[in-house]
Amino acid sequence: MTARVLLLHGAVIVALFLLQFVASDYAVLTATRIMVLAVYALGYNILFGYAGLLSLGHAMFFATGLYAAALGVTRLGMAVPEAFLFAAVCGVIVSTVIGLIALRASGVAFMIVTLMFSQAAFLTVLYFGDITRGDEGIVIKDDQRVFSLFGHVVNLADPVLRYNIALVFLALAIAACLAVVRSKIGHVLVAIRENENRTAMLGYDVKRYKLIAFVLSGSFAAFSGAAYALLFAYAGSTLASIQYSIHPLLWTLLGGAATVLGPVLGTALMFLLVDFASGFTSASLLFVGVVLILLVLFFPKGILGTLRQRLWRWLP
Amino acid sequence: MTVLLETRGLSKNFGGLKAVSDVNFRVEKGEVRAVIGPNGAGKTTFVSLISGRIAPSAGTILFEGEDVTELPAYARVQKGIAYTFQITSIYQNLSVAENVALAAHQPGGRASLEPLARVGLADRASQIAGTLAYGHQRLLEVAMGLALKPKLLILDEPTQGLSDAEIDNFITLVRDVARDETVLLIEHNMPLVMELAHRITVLDRGSILAEGTPQEVHANAAVQAAYLGTG
Ligand SMILES: Nc1ncnc2c1ncn2[C@@H]1O[C@H](COP(=O)(O)OP(=O)(O)OP(=O)(O)O)[C@@H](O)[C@H]1O
Numbered sequence: 112m113t114a115r116v117l118l119l120h121g122a123v124i125v126a127l128f129l130l131q132f133v134a135s136d137y138a139v140l141t142a143t144r145i146m147v148l149a150v151y152a153l154g155y156n157i158l159f160g161y162a163g164l165l166s167l168g169h170a171m172f173f174a175t176g177l178y179a180a181a182l183g184v185t186r187l188g189m190a191v192p193e194a195f196l197f198a199a200v201c202g203v204i205v206s207t208v209i210g211l212i213a214l215r216a217s218g219v220a221f222m223i224v225t226l227m228f229s230q231a232a233f234l235t236v237l238y239f240g241d242i243t244r245g246d247e248g249i250v251i252k253d254d255q256r257v258f259s260l261f262g263h264v265v266n267l268a269d270p271v272l273r274y275n276i277a278l279v280f281l282a283l284a285i286a287a288c289l290a291v292v293r294s295k296i297g298h299v300l301v302a303i304r305e306n307e308n309r310t311a312m313l314g315y316d317v318k319r320y321k322l323i324a325f326v327l328s329g330s331f332a333a334f335s336g337a338a339y340a341l342l343f344a345y346a347g348s349t350l351a352s353i354q355y356s357i358h359p360l361l362w363t364l365l366g367g368a369a370t371v372l373g374p375v376l377g378t379a380l381m382f383l384l385v386d387f388a389s390g391f392t393s394a395s396l397l398f399v400g401v402v403l404i405l406l407v408l409f410f411p412k413g414i415l416g417t418l419r420q421r422l423w424r425w426l427p
Numbered sequence: 428m429t430v431l432l433e434t435r436g437l438s439k440n441f442g443g444l445k446a447v448s449d450v451n452f453r454v455e456k457g458e459v460r461a462v463i464g465p466n467g468a469g470k471t472t473f474v475s476l477i478s479g480r481i482a483p484s485a486g487t488i489l490f491e492g493e494d495v496t497e498l499p500a501y502a503r504v505q506k507g508i509a510y511t512f513q514i515t516s517i518y519q520n521l522s523v524a525e526n527v528a529l530a531a532h533q534p535g536g537r538a539s540l541e542p543l544a545r546v547g548l549a550d551r552a553s554q555i556a557g558t559l560a561y562g563h564q565r566l567l568e569v570a571m572g573l574a575l576k577p578k579l580l581i582l583d584e585p586t587q588g589l590s591d592a593e594i595d596n597f598i599t600l601v602r603d604v605a606r607d608e609t610v611l612l613i614e615h616n617m618p619l620v621m622e623l624a625h626r627i628t629v630l631d632r633g634s635i636l637a638e639g640t641p642q643e644v645h646a647n648a649a650v651q652a653a654y655l656g657t658g
């Protein structure tokens with residue numbers, strides 16, 4: 112059973128590795144973007160899919176990483192690896208603080224609290240326009256993206272290198288998710304989602320487990336934000352807006368909440384769908400909307416969720 | 428005999444309603460204690476206070492001599508106070524085995540199926556819990572309580588909705604459990620209480636009306652009036 116799981120997830124990574132040898136430059140760029148954002152979705156899924164907590168404010172964590180990394184290299188003179196580390200630490204701190212407050216609420220109140228915090232973060236980004244440059248955004252110069260690692264010079268402007276870095280991040284994120292989901296923590300999170308009262312009355316510290324899920328999820332988001340800023344040399348306020356809180360929710364729902372690969376598949380499909388639709392209509396979002404509605408009607412558990420229900424019971 | 432659980436002046440008000448009012452109560456290690464009383468007497472509220480599901484308005488709770496009044500529910504469970512819900516509360520969408528594994532704190536792993544065997548559900552381990560018949564869901568709830576290996580097992584109307592045959596099995600089970608654990612049993616089924624309990628506490632309108640051996644309680648005139656006469 113474990114062999115099957117490893118095989119499937121390994122095959123996905125290998126397939127993505129091989130993709131760069133056959134795909135066009137444009138496809139490589141899109142796939143890079145998808146992989147970076149899939150890390151965001153993977154983290155979102157830990158909180159939403161497994162722990163059953165619907166956050167409407169994850170853009171604040173994505174933006175935390177995004178701006179920490181962008182400001183780190185442009186203003187604080189950090190090298191790229193330091194900026195990643197800095198962004199990750201900021202992600203952990205911000206999600207811990209927000210989590211401690213937001214998790215006092217549950218259900219709809221939790222959704223609203225996370226939404227409000229995220230809006231406050233978004234407005235903060237705009238308010239400090241001198242530093243963040245608002246929706247025009249921070250552009251990272253090419254020489255700020257060159258660094259040396261173990262004696263090698265690495266230039267993030269190289270699209271193939273960038274693709275492979277994104278792939279490494281995605282692989283690590285998938286591995287981390289698998290580890291979490293199959294650990295005691297993962298099972299307790301599912302238990303909390305299924306019946307919170309019962310779980311507390313079995314002697315589990317529900318608050319602590321929820322906070323763990325929240326911080327894991329926020330940290331994935333921050334890391335993804337940092338990767339986005341550094342790989343694509345840009346950090347703008349649109350990426351901190353409510354839209355970016357909704358995206359990971361849609362990606363997760365589309366691919367299948369509470370399946371490890373669902374968010375990855377969902378992110379990819381959504382990109383392809385938007386791309387495909389904008390090829391023949393200017394109302395591409397309407398098209399995507401219709402597809403999503405059909406999906407919710409016919410595959411309420413998302414694509415992989417439905418597959419697991421009908422065929423692959425072993426899918427984690 | 429050592430006292431396992433003690434409450435002193437325990438009270439709970441819901442607005443103006445005194446659901447539990449100044450209850451002084453002791454349970455000794457190894458005993459099977461029944462708590463009986465008419466509907467709305469405050470039995471569920473009383474054991475919810477003990478298990479920590481709700482906070483008391485006044486009073487203290489001692490478990491093994493330690494003041495646990497301020498402890499959150501999960502920490503009391505870890506100390507050995509297990510609670511089974513009056514309204515069945517299991518993981519409907521998970522397998523019967525996973526329900527027990529969660530209770531044994533070995534989720535996803537190979538937890539012992541012994542608690543399932545004790546309630547007679549061993550052959551249903553792989554079934555999804557929500558598809559069990561109601562009576563079996565009640566028994567699963569009890570099995571989860573057993574899997575916790577508690578020092579004090581609180582059973583809130585465990586036989587509600589069970590068939591006569593299942594109740595017979597249940598009596599055997601509680602006797603078996605009582606050999607190494609203390610049981611606090613809330614029950615409406617009087618013959619069952621008479622048969623199982625070492626001592627009985629009668630609650631009425633939030634206060635203790637009487638307490639004693641089954642024979643003493645049965646003979647008590649006030650209890651007759653408040654409860655047995657109507658039940
Ligand atoms: N959360 C609550 N809020 C307000 N009132 C409550 C609450 N819980 C219980 N009560 C009230 O407290 C009283 C005691 O209720 P409780 O459930 O403890 O009784 P019980 O003895 O368990 O009854 P039953 O035999 O029907 O289970 C009842 O009058 C009930 O309506």
Ligand SMILES: [Mg+2]
Nearest residue numbers: 470471472513
């Ligand atoms: Mg009750």
